[in-house]
Amino acid sequence: MTDFAATKAMFHLPEGVIYLDGNSLGPLPKAAAARVARTIEAEWGEMLITGWNKAGWMDLPARLGARVGRLIGAEPGTVVLGDTLSIKVYQALASALEMNPGRKVILSDTGNFPSDLYMADGLVRTLGNGYALKTVAPEEVEANIDETVAVTMITEVDYRTGRKHDMKRLTEKAHAVGALAVWDLAHSAGALPVDLAGCKADFAVGCSYKYLNAGPGGPAFIYVAPRHAEVARPALSGWLGHEAPFAFDLAYRPGRGIERMRVGTPPILQLAALEAAMDIWDLADMAEVRARSIALTERFIARVETACPSLTLASPRDPATRGSQVSFRHPEGYAIMQALIERGVIGDFRAPDILRFGVTPLYIGEAEVDGAAAILAEVMTNALWDQPQYKVRARVT
Amino acid sequence: MTDFAATKAMFHLPEGVIYLDGNSLGPLPKAAAARVARTIEAEWGEMLITGWNKAGWMDLPARLGARVGRLIGAEPGTVVLGDTLSIKVYQALASALEMNPGRKVILSDTGNFPSDLYMADGLVRTLGNGYALKTVAPEEVEANIDETVAVTMITEVDYRTGRKHDMKRLTEKAHAVGALAVWDLAHSAGALPVDLAGCKADFAVGCSYKYLNAGPGGPAFIYVAPRHAEVARPALSGWLGHEAPFAFDLAYRPGRGIERMRVGTPPILQLAALEAAMDIWDLADMAEVRARSIALTERFIARVETACPSLTLASPRDPATRGSQVSFRHPEGYAIMQALIERGVIGDFRAPDILRFGVTPLYIGEAEVDGAAAILAEVMTNALWDQPQYKVRARVT
Numbered sequence: 001m002t003d004f005a006a007t008k009a010m011f012h013l014p015e016g017v018i019y020l021d022g023n024s025l026g027p028l029p030k031a032a033a034a035r036v037a038r039t040i041e042a043e044w045g046e047m048l049i050t051g052w053n054k055a056g057w058m059d060l061p062a063r064l065g066a067r068v069g070r071l072i073g074a075e076p077g078t079v080v081l082g083d084t085l086s087i088k089v090y091q092a093l094a095s096a097l098e099m100n101p102g103r104k105v106i107l108s109d110t111g112n113f114p115s116d117l118y119m120a121d122g123l124v125r126t127l128g129n130g131y132a133l134k135t136v137a138p139e140e141v142e143a144n145i146d147e148t149v150a151v152t153m154i155t156e157v158d159y160r161t162g163r164k165h166d167m168k169r170l171t172e173k174a175h176a177v178g179a180l181a182v183w184d185l186a187h188s189a190g191a192l193p194v195d196l197a198g199c200k201a202d203f204a205v206g207c208s209y210k211y212l213n214a215g216p217g218g219p220a221f222i223y224v225a226p227r228h229a230e231v232a233r234p235a236l237s238g239w240l241g242h243e244a245p246f247a248f249d250l251a252y253r254p255g256r257g258i259e260r261m262r263v264g265t266p267p268i269l270q271l272a273a274l275e276a277a278m279d280i281w282d283l284a285d286m287a288e289v290r291a292r293s294i295a296l297t298e299r300f301i302a303r304v305e306t307a308c309p310s311l312t313l314a315s316p317r318d319p320a321t322r323g324s325q326v327s328f329r330h331p332e333g334y335a336i337m338q339a340l341i342e343r344g345v346i347g348d349f350r351a352p353d354i355l356r357f358g359v360t361p362l363y364i365g366e367a368e369v370d371g372a373a374a375i376l377a378e379v380m381t382n383a384l385w386d387q388p389q390y391k392v393r394a395r396v397t
Numbered sequence: 398m399t400d401f402a403a404t405k406a407m408f409h410l411p412e413g414v415i416y417l418d419g420n421s422l423g424p425l426p427k428a429a430a431a432r433v434a435r436t437i438e439a440e441w442g443e444m445l446i447t448g449w450n451k452a453g454w455m456d457l458p459a460r461l462g463a464r465v466g467r468l469i470g471a472e473p474g475t476v477v478l479g480d481t482l483s484i485k486v487y488q489a490l491a492s493a494l495e496m497n498p499g500r501k502v503i504l505s506d507t508g509n510f511p512s513d514l515y516m517a518d519g520l521v522r523t524l525g526n527g528y529a530l531k532t533v534a535p536e537e538v539e540a541n542i543d544e545t546v547a548v549t550m551i552t553e554v555d556y557r558t559g560r561k562h563d564m565k566r567l568t569e570k571a572h573a574v575g576a577l578a579v580w581d582l583a584h585s586a587g588a589l590p591v592d593l594a595g596c597k598a599d600f601a602v603g604c605s606y607k608y609l610n611a612g613p614g615g616p617a618f619i620y621v622a623p624r625h626a627e628v629a630r631p632a633l634s635g636w637l638g639h640e641a642p643f644a645f646d647l648a649y650r651p652g653r654g655i656e657r658m659r660v661g662t663p664p665i666l667q668l669a670a671l672e673a674a675m676d677i678w679d680l681a682d683m684a685e686v687r688a689r690s691i692a693l694t695e696r697f698i699a700r701v702e703t704a705c706p707s708l709t710l711a712s713p714r715d716p717a718t719r720g721s722q723v724s725f726r727h728p729e730g731y732a733i734m735q736a737l738i739e740r741g742v743i744g745d746f747r748a749p750d751i752l753r754f755g756v757t758p759l760y761i762g763e764a765e766v767d768g769a770a771a772i773l774a775e776v777m778t779n780a781l782w783d784q785p786q787y788k789v790r791a792r793v794t
Contacts, residue, residue: 012442021446028442036437036666037430044612045409045425048743049418057613084661086635087484094523110647115636115661118649122634126491126523135647209662215441216454217664237519238483239512248748250507250532252515264481264512265606267614269433269666346445351645 002288007362010280011213018368018375020347023187023325023358026213032276039272051268060271061262065221067278068212071286072185072204073195074223080258081274082266085186085207085220087236089119089153091261092203092222094235096151096180097123097131099228103150103179104131111138111158116184120153123235138163142173149179151202156194157187157323160350162315164192164323168199175200186210189221191324191360192293193286196223203228211324211360212281214274222261229257238263280362292361294319297326300359300369304328307377314354325358338390339379345372399685404759407677408610415765415772417744420584420722420755423610429673436669448665457668458659462618464675465609468683469582469601470592471620477655478671479663482583482604482617484633486516486550488658489600489619491632493548493577494520494528496625500547500576501528508535508555513581517550520632535560539570546576548599553591554584554720557747559712561589561720565596572597583607586618588721588757589690590683593620600625608721608757609678611671619658626654635660677759689758691716694723697756697766701725704774711751722755735787736776742769 012028013019019027043055052058065079093106106120124131136144145152152174157164167183174181180202188194190211196204204223208214224232239245240262243253254260304311311328330336330353337349347357379385409425410416416424440452449455462476490503503517521528533541542549549571554561564580571578577599585591587608593601601620605611621629636642637659640650651657701708708725727733727750734746744754776782
């Protein structure tokens with residue numbers, strides 16, 4: 001049984017804050033500062049260049065990949081950390097397109113995170129030759145997976161609404177028409193159980209700084225199905241993806257399996273922070289995290305809907321088709337969120353009108369959900385958001 | 398005047414070690430641990446998501462870019478940090494090729510760092526359509542810059558030998574025939590004065606973990622000449638390079654100037670470590686660093702050549718055409734380096750036969766150079782390297 005009181009105690013959560021934005025940036029694992037300090041002082045400071053071998057830095061991306069892999073149903077040896085999610089999207093798409101010659105279409109949806117669309121746009125521009133990104137409404141994805149599609153690029157959970165695509169069903173449809181499936185797990189990894197192997201996903205990518213709690217700018221991960229591992233070409237063919245990086249050959253030969261998806265020198269300080277976060281994740285069972293997430297999101301929705309009739313639920317009502325967040329719409333969403341933040345409830349706003357609340361059972365429980373709902377009710381009932389200072393838009397993330 | 402005793406005192410250098418590998422991984426600035434701890438505890442821990450604005454994380458890549466830019470002769474607002482050097486090579490090349498339509502050739506040399514060649518290979522494979530990477534011997538680069546060349550991709554200082562290309566001359570030649578010039582400054586930034594603006598370089602890239610001392614996996618930087626800033630298309634078009642990242646538009650519009658070369662979420666912990674390193678660099682004058690580097694490399698060469706006749710100088714003898722490292726060749730180079738490392742002199746080995754010693758005046762002086770030369774002399778005179786344990790090849794960086 002996952003002991004959620006124990007996992008909560010392993011995070012630093014500031015006094016007086018209810019943090020419902022762990023789906024944007026997870027909070028600090030208490031052990032992370034010491035773990036990073038050890039990397040800096042005992043490893044970088046004392047071992048210097050020899051840290052790459054002696055401290056195991058070189059293998060850290062794959063070692064952590066195995067631990068992230070457990071949370072997303074990946075086979076052993078199929079996940080590696082590195083770069084940013086946008087870069088990993090590019091690699092996955094480029095590999096998939098090359099594996100499906102004769103087809104030119106990347107299919108995605110308008111609910112996808114824009115950076116995925118931008119990266120696909122950059123790739124099809126680079127490829128030229130009629131390659132194209134086709135974007136349809138989320139609910140029209142399935143009907144548009146046809147024989148023209150080379151690869152689908154779908155984010156399982158919508159970053160604004162939490163709406164969850166059916167990974168197994170869409171992957172099956174893709175395969176049935178001869179397409180490959182790339183899944184973005186940015187709002188899935190650590191949010192809900194993912195079964196990449198069972199769904200026969202071809203590629204998957206995700207980031208570590210949201211639900212995984214690796215800290216600001218934590219590296220991304222990429223998964224390649226075992227059946228593609230020796231076939232995929234990463235396009236971004238960097239030296240650490242080479243079969244023998246330290247032979248310094250002039251010609252590129254892709255490395256074994258998932259190693260070929262590495263590009264440049266891995267960010268060791270960020271990986272050390274992720275390691276501290278994974279020490280917490282190792283104590284968690286994803287099915288139990290999911291059950292608790294559903295109970296908490298249901299509770300939050302019920303309370304908010306009762307107390308705040310002017311807020312419209314933007315997330316699916318059926319928890320089976322929802323990620324681990326709850327979103328509401330309101331034309332004054334921006335000001336409402338500023339008023340909440342000033343009162344210690346941190347969620348976030350997504351243009352044009354979405355209030356987004358991440359529910360993360362490792363450190364959020366009934367008390368936080370109830371407290372946030374009560375403060376939101378107070379803000380709405382008394383129109384506390386209707387103040388000029390809440391309407392000045394700063395750049396927010 | 399740069400106070401080299403003061404800069405040396407700002408680094409942690411392990412007892413009993415002479416560190417001549419700062420051209421591979423720079424040593425730890427003493428202030429880095431506290432700087433990163435502050436980012437982790439006071440920023441990530443306390444500010445959580447609001448750190449992106451409150452702690453200035455979002456602008457850190459450009460703020461640090463300005464400070465790195467001073468060392469490489471870049472105009473204000475032309476340098477940004479992020480990703481790895483390999484990724485930045487890809488962006489620079491893709492931008493340059495798109496700006497020079499009708500030409501298909503990337504010209505590089507066999508002395509270039511292999512990852513640059515691999516990335517170019519990945520790009521031309523992705524582009525198809527007759528795009529090609531042409532690689533010639535370093536001394537033949539100039540003669541091969543002709544009207545077929547779209548872009549030159551040259552690393553100024555050879556990672557093995559320290560041989561230095563003439564940036565101004567090759568850039569002029571490139572421009573004279575209508576080509577663009579991409580410069581890799583991996584072994585230049587912090588090693589010697591670079592004058593990107595004066596040389597009219599079009600693009601430049603480099604890394605922060607070598608001479609700049611940002612720590613393992615520190616991010617790369619990219620420079621785009623002001624005249625190209627609003628024209629270049631980064632190919633890797635990520636959301637943080639978008640004109641309005643937080644508008645979450647579905648269509649990509651490149652950001653203003655150098656900002657468009659950003660891709661994904663920046664690695665804040667690594668950037669914090671770089672910030673501590675730049676606090677030291679801010680005290681240094683590159684012309685003085687260069688003068689001292691030349692004095693020290695000349696001294697080291699003289700001592701080693703006198704004491705170790707079996708070692709062949711692999712670096713140029715003329716310091717004007719040499720970076721801030723000294724390399725020697727020996728068929729048993731690998732074993733010799735292991736024997737040196739066991740005796741506290743850390744340099745590195747580069748296949749097949751290069752012993753490489755980085756000379757980094759911020760923390761290396763006459764005592765270290767003389768001490769290393771003496772130990773090397775002892776190892777060679779007494780054939781101390783001729784032990785089985787020194788010949789077992791582990792993976793080294």
